[in-house]
Each structure stands twice: as structure tokens, then as C-alpha cells.
Amino acid sequence: xxxxxxxxxxxxxxxxKVLGSQQNGIPRGPPVRYLNLQVDxxxxxxxxxxxxxxxxYLQPNPASRAKLSMLNxxxxxxxxxxxPGYPQAxxxxxxxxxxxxxxxxxxxxxGGALMDAGETMKRLAxxxxxxxxxxxxxxxxxxxxxxxxxLRDIQHHLKKLEGRRLDYDYKKKRLGKIPDxxxxxxxxxxxxxxxxxxxxMYNLLETDQACCKALYDFEPENEGELGFRExxxxxxxxxxxxxWFEGALRGQSGFFPCNYVEVMVPLSR
Numbered sequence: 001x002x003x004x005x006x007x008x009x010x011x012x013x014x015x016x017k018v019l020g021s022q023q024n025g026i027p028r029g030p031p032v033r034y035l036n037l038q039v040d041x042x043x044x045x046x047x048x049x050x051x052x053x054x055x056x057y058l059q060p061n062p063a064s065r066a067k068l069s070m071l072n073x074x075x076x077x078x079x080x081x082x083x084p085g086y087p088q089a090x091x092x093x094x095x096x097x098x099x100x101x102x103x104x105x106x107x108x109x110x111g112g113a114l115m116d117a118g119e120t121m122k123r124l125a126x127x128x129x130x131x132x133x134x135x136x137x138x139x140x141x142x143x144x145x146x147x148x149x150x151l152r153d154i155q156h157h158l159k160k161l162e163g164r165r166l167d168y169d170y171k172k173k174r175l176g177k178i179p180d181x182x183x184x185x186x187x188x189x190x191x192x193x194x195x196x197x198x199x200x201m202y203n204l205l206e207t208d209q210a211c212c213k214a215l216y217d218f219e220p221e222n223e224g225e226l227g228f229r230e231x232x233x234x235x236x237x238x239x240x241x242x243x244w245f246e247g248a249l250r251g252q253s254g255f256f257p258c259n260y261v262e263v264m265v266p267l268s269r
Contacts, residue, residue, distance in 0.1 A: 047143055047146060047147055054135065058086070058135060059086045061087075091121070091122055091126075095118070096118070097117050098114070098119065099118075154200045161193040161196075164190040164192075167186050167189075199233050210236035210237075210263075211234060211235050211263075211264050212262060212264055213234075214231060214232040215262055220254070224254050226248075226249060226253060226255060233249075236266075236267050239267055244258060
């Protein structure tokens, strides 16, 4: 999985190229460039490094990690609910102490000391097992889900965006030989894919920031109102009253009606 995330960086690195330049007739807005840099330099690199280093911290022995990964895979194939755990060093030491403590006899000083120390080490191993499970469920698994879904979706949209950019560039160069309507449709498809990719990366970066999704198009009628289209993700900055929000979109800010949007992440009180 970590190897897969490394491959995701390639299309992300090419986002500036994908979005085109002025000479292609496709201007690139600063918000998209900002998102590209953030996703490339922070999100992708951080996810790879954090998952890897966390696993190394919890399970330092690389050979044991590899064996455990194989056993877990086999357990899933066989439909086993409980998979084997990582052999904690404290647990192995505790078993060794307890074994020789029993062999020597609990009534001897050394044997009794080994038995007591062995039990302590085994309890410590249980605590570390509990930590492993807790970190996996509440930290590694959510990151893995991020890799499997959000980053994979972004990669898909970037590839689609690149294809539509190339299609538009080709048709634009053949302007006059290709109907104007076909060139116009190619440009519209490019902008559609650009918006989807931009929203996907924005959502990835702003998961914890208050935001809402536009249910309908909204055309400003008064000064200070914020216009948007259906599907836009708007950052929420304030709630004026029960009928109006204040928010920001594509570098602009303003007011808009609450019943035109669906709140995704509410404002903190």
C-alpha cells in the first residue's frame, strides 16, 4: 500500500502542467497551484512517512513485521476473525524467564525472582499489544483509508484532467478544421475536470475546516453576497443569523442563504 502511495506523487507533481498555462489558452488560478503544492509536498509525503514510521515504532523487528503481514493476509483468506499478534520482545523475555523459573522451582530465590519478573514482562507485553491495537484502529487505519480512497480518487481525477487538457490542446491547434462547437465542448470538459480535481484536493486539505456544499446555483442580487454553483464546496466563516451564512470561495467572500447549502463540517461554537 505504501508503494502505491509513492506512485500517486507522479500525477500530483504534474498538476501544474496538467492545468495548462496562458499559452495553451487555459489560465491557472492561484488557489489550484496552492492546493497542488500542499497535496504534493505535505499530504502525500506525510502519509507515507507517518504510516511507515509508526509501524516501525510499534513493531521494530522488520522480519517479524513481514511475517506478521503474511500471517494476517492468510488469516483474511481463510476467513479467520482473529489474526496473530506481533511477538513483543517483552513477552518473549517474560516467557523465557517464566520457563526457567518453573524449571528451577518457585521455592528457590533465583527461580522465584525469574517467575515474578517474567509475569511482569508478560503484563508489559499485553499493555504494548493494547497500544498496538489502539493506534492501528484510531490512527493507522484512518490514514490507510485516506490512502485507499481520497488519494486514489484524486489520482483518477488528475489523470482524467490531463487527458482532457491534451484533447483541448489538440482541437485548439486544429481550429478551423474542427467545428467551433467541438472545441468549445472540449474546453468545457476540461474546466469540469479541473473543478472536480480542485474540489477533491480542497476537501482533502480542509477536512476539519467548517464548510458546506452548494445544493443549487446562487446568483448574487445585492452587494456583499457570494455567488456559487451547485456542487461547490464553500468555506464557512460565520453564521449571520438563522437564514444567512458568511463564507469564502475561490478567493472571494460574502453572504449567502442557508437553505441553498448543506453543511458538511459545522462552525465551532
